Structures are given as structure tokens and as C-alpha cells.
Amino acid sequence: MRPDPGAVDAGGAAALLRDASDVLVLGHVGPDPDTLGCAVSVATAMRRRGVPAVVAVGDPGPIADRLRTLDPDGIVVHAADAPPSPDLLVCCDASERRRLGSLADRLDTAGASLVIDHHVSFVPFGTHQFVDPTAPATVTLVRQVLAELGEPLDANQASALFAGLYTDTGGLRAGGAPTLRLAAELVEAGAEPASLMRGLNGDRPFGWLAALATILAGAHREPDAVAGAGLVWARVDAATAGRFGEQVGSVMGQLAATAGHGVAALLTECQDGTWSVSLRGTGRPDLSAVARRLGGGGHRGAAGAELGGTADGVLEALREALVAETVGQGT
Ligand SMILES: [Mn+2]
Structure with a gap:
């Protein structure tokens, strides 16, 4: 029997x-x-139980080649091949309905929908929600669900979960002892961190070095922003973003490393002329709240939003949102 609609725990999920x-x-x-x-890892567990299961990601959002390393068995299908009306829809790590892109309509045709998420900016959707904003990664919640299901982890599942844990915790830095205990469990179950992370980081084309130099040379620091903690930002034009794709995201770490106790922002121009804004910080101000002011969401220390307009306009909106949230929490 299905649990009543609404919030569920790992057992209900x-x-x-x-x-x-x-x-x-x-x-x-x-x-x-x-x-x-x-x-x-969820789909793998269901297949092992003899239940048909596939994974898909809505458009826009091609799955980067490097992420295919998490799918050695080819469980991920094209969005166009996603079943139109599954008995159960499971949505992983999506903070709101629109994060499902072109496949959000499956919420309307599925028999039931279970959302598993950890974003503080979570906006309820689906028939059932297992959400814990204190979880450092959604994989920690999925691990609980698979344990409740009585499903052991094979090496592929352990690797997939490890990759999520490692990435969302900033390299096992967040989440304390439970993060490290889970990491140890996943390694014992067959995850191999060295080769896994090498595959996930992927090879970068030589031309990326010149593009990176240009992006970093154009970085700015506004020392008075964020109540004197400072704002470091850089922007990436559409041509560079189109040529180097997700390599661009790696710039964020470079910016954040120079932002001290302030905020780092990376503005990436999308092919349609809108801007994707990624934010990193210490959690003060709460960047999920800053991002919400810009129409996005995320976590206290890492968040993002998509905005139209010029880069200058986007920066001005960001400065205003930072002021509002910095003042709002009395820092
Ligand atoms: Mn996550």
C-alpha cells in the first residue's frame, strides 16, 4: 500500500x-x-528487484560525457525515450518542479511521484516528498532509502553514490563524521575514489588554458560588498561557454579560493543570451536566499540562478540581493 501523500521518511520512500x-x-x-x-543507484536497485526502471534528464541539460562514467550499464535514456506514464516517478536532487525541465510533465501522468531532495530552497512538488535540508548531499538520503528497502550496494551503485557525496560535500569537507562514515562504507562496497574522480574530472582540451587565463584576467573584486567581506566575480561569454561547456564550471573553485569570507560569483552567458549565475560563499549571507531573490535557489554556501538582461544588469541585481540578505541577517 502506498503511504498517504505528503512528507515521508526513508521508510515511506x-x-x-x-x-x-x-x-x-x-x-x-x-x-x-x-x-x-x-x-x-535507485534504478539499479529496482532492476535488481525485477522492476523495469530507467533514468532520464529533461531538456535542456545534456549529460556531460564525463558523467557517463556513473552509468556503465546504460541505465540512462534520452529524454525523448522516457516512459510517458510510469507507475512511480522518482525525482532526485531537484529543488523545484521546473528543475525537471522538459520531463516535468511526467509529474502529471505518473501514478505517484516521490521527490528526494536536500535543498533548503525546496519548493514542494510531487505526491510524496522525502526531503532533509540538513543532508549534505541527496545521495545520503538515497542511501537511507536503499537500506530501508533491504538492498545491498554493488560496486556501480557505491561509485555513483560516492561521486555525489564527494562533489556535494566539497571533497568530503562538509557533513562531518557521517559523511566520512558513508564514504568509507561506499569504498568498502567497491567505489574506487582515485579512478572515479579522474573519470569525473575528465580531460580538458589544451585551448582551455588560454580561455581560462582570459576569464581569470577579467575577474573583479569589490571589497566593500557583503559588509566588507567582498565580492569576487568573473564572467564567461557565450562563445567560450559554448566551446568549453562544463569546463567553465571549474572556474568557480578558482574564484571561491580568492573570495575569503566573502562571496564568489561566476556569470556564464547562455546561448540564448540569458545569464547563469553561480554563487559560492561561507553561508553568510545565506546564498540560497540571495539566489531566491534572483529567481533561483540552492544551498547556504552554494546557489545559483538564471537571469535575463545584460551582464551589468545581472551584477546590479546580484549586488542588491547581497545587500538585502547581508542586512537582513545582521552581519
Ligand atoms: Mn545535491
Whole structure:
């Protein structure tokens, strides 16, 4: 029997999976290792139980080649091939309905929908939600669900979950002892961190070095922003973003490393002329709240939003949101 609609715990989430006759598992658009690690490990468990299960990610958001390393068995299908009306839809690491992109309509046609997420900016959707904003990664919640389901982890699942855990915790830095205990469990179950992370980081073309130099040379620091803690930002034009794709995201770490106790922002111009803004910080101010002011969401220390307009306009909106949230919490 299905649990009543609404919030469920890991046991309730497992009950939904136990009851399902076929499953479509969705990651969020612009998939990262957390969302794909969750999705692949859930679908793998269901297949082992003899239940048809596939993973898909809605458009826009091609799955980067490097992330294919998390899907050695080819469980991920094209968005166009996602079943139109699955018995159970499972949404992993998506903070709101629109993060499902073109596959959000499956929420309307699925028999039931289970959302597993850890974003503080979570906006409820789906028939059932297993959400814990204190979880450092959604894979920690999926691990609980699979344990409740009584499913052991094979090496592929352990690798997929490890990748999500490692990425969302900033290299096992966040989440304290439980993060490290789970990491140890996943390594014992067959995850091999060295080769896994090498595959996930992927090879970068030589031309990236010159592009990176240009991006970093154009970085700015506004020392008075964020109540004197400073704002470091850089922007990437559409041509560079189109040529180097997700390599561009690696710039964020370079910016954040120079932002001290302030905030780092990376503005990436999309092919349609809108801007994708990524934010990193210490959690003060709460960047999920800053991002919400810009129409996005995320976590206290890492968040993002998509905005139209010019780069200058986007920066001005960001400065205003930072002021509002910095003042709002009395820093
Ligand atoms: Mn996540």
C-alpha cells in the first residue's frame, strides 16, 4: 500500500519503491554527480528487484560525457525515450518542479511521484516528498532509502553514490563524521575514489588554458560588498561557454579560493543570451536566499540562478540581493 501523500521518511520512500510496478527516475537539468548518482543507484536497485526502471534528464541539460562514467550499464535514456506514464516517478536532487525541465510533465501522468531532495530552497512538488535540508548531499538520503528497502550496494551503485557525496560535500569537507562514515562504507562496497574522480574530472582540451587565463584576467573584486567581506566575480561569454561547456564550471573553485569570507560569483552567458549565475560563499549571507531573490535557489554556501538582461544588469541585481540578505541577517 502506498503511504498517504505528503512528507515521508526513508521508510515511506522505500514503501513506495517496494510497491512500484515500473519506475522512471529523473535527475535535474544540468545534471551533476549528486543527482545522477542518486538516480542510477535507485534504478539499479529496482532492476535488481525485477522492476523495469530507467533514468532520464529533461531538456535542456545534456549529460556531460564525463558523467557517463556513473552509468556503465546504460541505465540512462534520452529524454525523448522516457516512459510517458510510469507507475512511480522518482525525482532526485531537484529543488523545484521546473528543475525537471522538459520531463516535468511526467509529474502529471505518473501514478505517484516521490521527490528526494536536500535543498533548503525546496519548493514542494510531487505526491510524496522525502526531503532533509540538513543532508549534505541527496545521495545520503538515497542511501537511507536503499537500506530501508533491504538492498545491498554493488560496486556501480557505491561509485555513483560516492561521486555525489564527494562533489556535494566539497571533497568530503562538509557533513562531518557521517559523511566520512558513508564514504568509507561506499569504498568498502567497491567505489574506487582515485579512478572515479579522474573519470569525473575528465580531460580538458589544451585551448582551455588560454580561455581560462582570459576569464581569470577579467575577474573583479569589490571589497566593500557583503559588509566588507567582498565580492569576487568573473564572467564567461557565450562563445567560450559554448566551446568549453562544463569546463567553465571549474572556474568557480578558482574564484571561491580568492573570495575569503566573502562571496564568489561566476556569470556564464547562455546561448540564448540569458545569464547563469553561480554563487559560492561561507553561508553568510545565506546564498540560497540571495539566489531566491534572483529567481533561483540552492544551498547556504552554494546557489545559483538564471537571469535575463545584460551582464551589468545581472551584477546590479546580484549586488542588491547581497545587500538585502547581508542586512537582513545582521552581519
Ligand atoms: Mn545535491
